[in-house]
Amino acid sequence: KVYHIYCKLNKAKPVQYDPQIDPNLLIFSAIDSLGTERMVKYLKPKPQDLERAEKMLIIGKSEGEYFHAETIFSKCPSKYEDTPVNSTNK
Numbered sequence: 001k002v003y004h005i006y007c008k009l010n011k012a013k014p015v016q017y018d019p020q021i022d023p024n025l026l027i028f029s030a031i032d033s034l035g036t037e038r039m040v041k042y043l044k045p046k047p048q049d050l051e052r053a054e055k056m057l058i059i060g061k062s063e064g065e066y067f068h069a070e071t072i073f074s075k076c077p078s079k080y081e082d083t084p085v086n087s088t089n090k
Contacts, residue, residue, distance in 0.1 A: 041066040
């Protein structure tokens with residue numbers, strides 16, 4: 001069964017990713033919206049700004065001790081900051 005999990009990165013635990021050893025292996029701890037913590041395994045390159053993401057939507061399957069993510073969507077605060085408006089243009 002495929003699950004859609006809303007969660008955030010547990011920043012108190014290390015993100016395991018070394019692109020020189022395996023660029024398609026990312027392991028991290030996530031806490032879902034109910035407060036449950038789970039290790040996540042993602043067999044693709046690490047999403048940009050994963051550590052800065054406010055929250056994530058992870059789609060995948062629960063197998064053994066890991067949640068095997070197929071897709072990760074993240075919301076980073078920098079994507080939603082206001083762009084300064086140049087007031088000299090009329």
